[in-house]
Structures are given as C-alpha cells and as structure tokens.
Amino acid sequence: MATSRPFLRLSLLSALVLVSACKKQEAAKPEGAPSDAPAATAPKAKTLKVGLVTDVGGRGDHSFNDSALRGLELWGAGKKMEGGSYKDATPEELKETLAQDLATRGISPVGATPVVLQSKVPEDYEPNLQTLVDEGVSLAIGVGFMLENAVETVAKRNPDAKFLLIDSPLVSADGKVYTLPNVRTVMYREEQGSFLVGALAALASKNDKVGFVGGMEVPLIKKFEAGFRAGVAAVKPQATVLVNYTGTFDNVAAGKQVGQDLVNKGADVVYHAAGSDGLGVIQAVKEARAAGKQVFVIGVDSDQSHLAPEAVLTSMLKRVDLGVYEAVRDLSQGKLEGGDVTLGLKEGGVTYAPVRVDFPGKAEALQKVEELRAKVVSGEIQVPTHPSQLTAAPAKP
Amino acid sequence: MLEIIEALLSSTLEYFPALLFAALGATLSERSGVVNVGVEGMMRAGAFCAAVAAITFPTPVGVLVGMLAGAGMAAIHGYLCIRWRSDQVVSGMAINLVALAGGTYLLESLYGPNGTPPIHQLTRWHLPGLSEVPLLRVLSGHSALTWLALVLPFAFHGLLYRTPLGLRLRAVGEKPHAVATLGLSVTGLRWLAVLGSGMLAGLGGATLSTAVLDRFEQHTPAGLGFMALAAMVFGRWTPLGAFLAALFFAFGGALRIGLASSAPGLLEVVPQGFLLALPYVLTLAVLAFQGQRTHAPAALGTPYEQESR
Numbered sequence: 040m041a042t043s044r045p046f047l048r049l050s051l052l053s054a055l056v057l058v059s060a061c062k063k064q065e066a067a068k069p070e071g072a073p074s075d076a077p078a079a080t081a082p083k084a085k086t087l088k089v090g091l092v093t094d095v096g097g098r099g100d101h102s103f104n105d106s107a108l109r110g111l112e113l114w115g116a117g118k119k120m121e122g123g124s125y126k127d128a129t130p131e132e133l134k135e136t137l138a139q140d141l142a143t144r145g146i147s148p149v150g151a152t153p154v155v156l157q158s159k160v161p162e163d164y165e166p167n168l169q170t171l172v173d174e175g176v177s178l179a180i181g182v183g184f185m186l187e188n189a190v191e192t193v194a195k196r197n198p199d200a201k202f203l204l205i206d207s208p209l210v211s212a213d214g215k216v217y218t219l220p221n222v223r224t225v226m227y228r229e230e231q232g233s234f235l236v237g238a239l240a241a242l243a244s245k246n247d248k249v250g251f252v253g254g255m256e257v258p259l260i261k262k263f264e265a266g267f268r269a270g271v272a273a274v275k276p277q278a279t280v281l282v283n284y285t286g287t288f289d290n291v292a293a294g295k296q297v298g299q300d301l302v303n304k305g306a307d308v309v310y311h312a313a314g315s316d317g318l319g320v321i322q323a324v325k326e327a328r329a330a331g332k333q334v335f336v337i338g339v340d341s342d343q344s345h346l347a348p349e350a351v352l353t354s355m356l357k358r359v360d361l362g363v364y365e366a367v368r369d370l371s372q373g374k375l376e377g378g379d380v381t382l383g384l385k386e387g388g389v390t391y392a393p394v395r396v397d398f399p400g401k402a403e404a405l406q407k408v409e410e411l412r413a414k415v416v417s418g419e420i421q422v423p424t425h426p427s428q429l430t431a432a433p434a435k436p
Numbered sequence: 437m438l439e440i441i442e443a444l445l446s447s448t449l450e451y452f453p454a455l456l457f458a459a460l461g462a463t464l465s466e467r468s469g470v471v472n473v474g475v476e477g478m479m480r481a482g483a484f485c486a487a488v489a490a491i492t493f494p495t496p497v498g499v500l501v502g503m504l505a506g507a508g509m510a511a512i513h514g515y516l517c518i519r520w521r522s523d524q525v526v527s528g529m530a531i532n533l534v535a536l537a538g539g540t541y542l543l544e545s546l547y548g549p550n551g552t553p554p555i556h557q558l559t560r561w562h563l564p565g566l567s568e569v570p571l572l573r574v575l576s577g578h579s580a581l582t583w584l585a586l587v588l589p590f591a592f593h594g595l596l597y598r599t600p601l602g603l604r605l606r607a608v609g610e611k612p613h614a615v616a617t618l619g620l621s622v623t624g625l626r627w628l629a630v631l632g633s634g635m636l637a638g639l640g641g642a643t644l645s646t647a648v649l650d651r652f653e654q655h656t657p658a659g660l661g662f663m664a665l666a667a668m669v670f671g672r673w674t675p676l677g678a679f680l681a682a683l684f685f686a687f688g689g690a691l692r693i694g695l696a697s698s699a700p701g702l703l704e705v706v707p708q709g710f711l712l713a714l715p716y717v718l719t720l721a722v723l724a725f726q727g728q729r730t731h732a733p734a735a736l737g738t739p740y741e742q743e744s745r
Contacts, residue, residue: 099548292658
C-alpha cells in the first residue's frame, strides 16, 4: 500500500506536465511564438484572450470581484454569464449598467474573450495567474490588493506577458513602491469619492452631527476618513464628525456596536469604510430607524442600497469595472503600457451611487454636491488624503 | 454623564450574551475533564444553522436548531476524545477548521459568499415600566437571550454546586477513577458535559446570527469563541466567574468604543491595539500569576482509561 503512493504521485505529476504541455502548444498556434513584445504589436481582435483571477471573494460577491468581472465580461466582451456559460448580452443590458456619468464615455465591447479563474484560497493566486500565462492570454488581471505578491512574482517570471493589478501598486520586499514594464496597476482616489458623500452626509444631517466608522486603522482607510471629514467641513464647517474604528474588517458585531455608539451619541448620518464590519453598521442604523430615529447610513465600494433600502442614503463607489475595461480597451488598441494609473472623480474612477431615499432639501443638496464634484475635477479643491492634513490645509468650500 | 453610562451598559448587555453562553459551554466541558478549544467552531455551526433554519421557520426554532448544531459538532469532539481517547486539543482545533471551511463551503453553495438572506430578528422586549426609570431602563429593548444570559449563570452555579449531578460532573474532572469506583459511568458523564457544552456554544453562535444580527455573515463568530475560552480561564472555570469575566470583557469592549468617539485625544496616548489585546493580556496574566495553585480541573485533558492509575 505504502509503496504505491510515490508511483501514484509520479503518474499524477506526469499527467499534469502532459496537460500543461498540450495547453502551451494549443496557445502557441494562434498567437505565434510568444517572444519579444507579442501583445504590444496590435493583437488581432479575434485572439484577444484576456484572463482574470478573482480574489477569494469570487464571483457573486456583489462588490469588488463582480465589478471587475463586469468590466471584462460585459463591457469588454459583451458577454454575460448565465447558468455556467457565456451568452451574448444585448446592447440594452450593457447600457443598463452604465451610470449617467459613464454613458458618454463610449464604453462598448472590444471583442475580448474572457478566461476567468476563481481563487478559493490565497494559495491559488499565483498558480492561477501562471495558468493564464500558460494559456497564452494577452493580459492577465489580478483583482484586489491581495494578489499583489502573486502578480509581482508571475510578472517577473514571465516578462513577455502583460498584467493588470487592481487597487495596489507593486511593493518590493523592503516596502518600496516600484513599477514593472509589463504590469499596469490601477488605484483609486477614495478620498475624492468620500469627500462628496461627506458633503451629502452633512447636508442630509439634521442635528449637524455625522459619524465615520473605519475598519483597521491603516493608511487606506485614513484616506476615506480624511476625504469624508473634508467633505463635511466644506458644506457645514460647524458640523461635528464622530470618528471610530472597529480594528477589524471581519467582525460584524463590532461594526454594529460601533454604529450604535455613534447613533446613540447623536450622529444621524453614518459613513462606513469597514469591510464586513460595515454590515453591522448598516444593521445598527436599520434598528435605530425601527426604533423611530431618523438616521441614514452611507455604504462603500459598491451600491449597498439593497441591504437596507430605506436606510442607505448612498454609497461611495469604486469603479473597478472601469479600471478593468480601460485596460482591456487599451490592449485592443495596442497601447497598454506598464505603470501606475490613478482614477479619481475626474476619470470616473470614484463617485457616489444614486440617492434613492428622500430627505428635506434633497434637490438642493444634490446640486451642491455636483458643484463640489466640478470643483474637485477642475482641481480647485484639493482633497486631503490623511486626517493630519485636515487642520493644516482645510478644504476650501 | 448619565446618558454615557447608560449607553455603555446597554451596549454591554447587548454583546455579552453570546460570549457568556460560549464561556459557560467551555466551562461545562472542561469541568468534566474534556478540553474544548472547539468552541469557536461549535459557535460557527450554531450561528449558521440557526440562520438557515430561521429562513423557513420562526426564529426561536432557529435558535433551537443552532443549539442542536453545536451539540452535533460536540458529538464529533466527544466521539474522538471520549470514545477513542484522542488528543483533546487536536480534536478541538480540527472542529474549528472543519466549521470554518465547511461553513464557508455550505454558505457559498447555498446563498453566495457573503451571507444568508436576512431573517426575522428575535423580538426585542420593551418593558413599559422600566423605560422611565433612569439606569434601569438599559434593561429594556433587548432580546430574551439577554435575560437568559442574566439568569443562566446562577442556575448553572446551582446545578454544579448544589446537586448530586453537579458533584459528579466536577468529580469526573478531578478524579475520574474515584467516580468509577462508585459505580458511575465516567464516559456517560463526560458525554453529557460535552454535548451540553456544544449546545451552549451553539446557543452563543445562534445569538450572533438571530439577536445581534439578522443573518449569518461569512466571518461569524470572528474569534469570539477564543475570547470565550479566555473568559473561562479568567473566571477560574466557574459559572459565576465566567459570568463576571464575560461582563467585564463586554464592558471593556463597550468602553473602548465609547471612549474612541467621545475622547479621541485619549487614543493618541493609548494605542487602540493595546485596548483590543487587553482581554487576552489579562488572561495570560491570570494564568501566569496563579502559579502552582492552578484552578483548572485536575484531570483536564487526560482521556479516561479504566485500567490506568
């Protein structure tokens, strides 16, 4: 019994080698030898194979991964996933997913062929990316900062393949940010989106007291806090912002406790940037409303309105789909280059979700927020990226 | 000032039941001599099954299903540790791993990765008489589970120290052979304690998904089971000790959150991380300072074998 084990392993291994060898041959046929700069020399639209590796959230997370998949499958390829296979999407279906500010951006399918691999555990990231490279994709996309290491490793190992990394720059082992010629990274100006929802929160607040719930106290979340507080100060300098951090991203109970604390202390609009803890914040606000309090919550990353339609004022949106689509489009035009891309309000990378609830003075508030958007876009207002910059250089209204 | 204190107490009462039930569960199992580090996993199973059952049945039924699920996980633990005398810590960790992965798998295949659909939360009791009285009004507006959590430790104390069954349960944790010479079944008593422990841990998990939240969320219970073990040690393996420890930990958490928004200056002096780590630091301190006079049951972690002496 014991002796047969190594043989089993060996035969499995050789089968694996065979399979991957076959794959390589297959992929090599349509694209030619993948040597110096194959993708840069305008690949034919027919063979524009684009791979994508999700993080452990996977398809159906209503957030980060689904947004990235929309950018590739629906916008880039004109396809939708239905019952485990791709179907062609109608132009109407595509149009439905384009918010007003994206409608004029000329988003239309560029004939990409999506190859999607889902990651079940973090250990999947690297092999999944390598598999895509072996499949001969023209671009391999890693969704989320958790794939940073994997993208870095695989990109260095395969200098001829192209990569897109969402939400993180490349960071070397000693903590320095750097770029690789074959990796594009997309980051977002979360502080700008937070600035707008901050202004909206202040305008919707009746007792001039709003709250911010952060997850872990890390620079990324501090960016949200700084933008939010600047937004409040821009429209209501006299308003108070209560700030509280849960210290985690995965403890809903802690999020709810912090949310209740802020509501009890009089905050009537609460913004969260706390991952799963945020679901607890939404829950706290929902319960406070059930108890007769007039309070709202602001979601983050994707439109969280469906979690509590009457309680969610709006959500700060991060357009992962746009970052993915633009890379795919650039690839189809043969102009995808390495380096860092940062998407803010101006580029449509961040914004806020449609306001579906009613509050007194809604129309004027939205108008005011749109005025602020124009000022941030034109550069008239510089939104701080860390709370320490708030007192030093307050955002001018 | 009164308002701040009331907010603190109300918050404490909302969050200590889940911790307390799990800590009582751990205490019950360990008093009978069976280490239970699988509390986290049993809570997860309880939280998940309670939420799933509450989608179709009334929520109290969901809570009962959650308790049974916890007992089911405990049965695996008992089968391995009592029947086959395997290492109790290893078995407990295995329970945690199985619950973590199994819960994620079932959640994803049934409802998607984030959580179950929302259920009806357990009814909150608003007591008309109490809501006018300062301080005491914090007791109003909680679910029945909060009230159960205020009563159960005393009932459990009575059971453990005032009944023959309690004496026997404590005895199998201290000197199982002495219990055996009286003609009592050591394995039977341990099975009873381990299954009860699973039910209590399952109840703790069900509290999270039916009273604190209104659904099972993918990360539940996010380490609360380990906090419960800390409360058990801090409470010196007694029900009333676990009660005070759970109250203390929950109050500490509420205080940290309350201070963060009321006195933001304070957190610049005392780092958040320190406050987050405080319960565990205190537990380590208790373990370190009790030295020789350990309060843990003498036979804890030792599988019972009739022939050994």
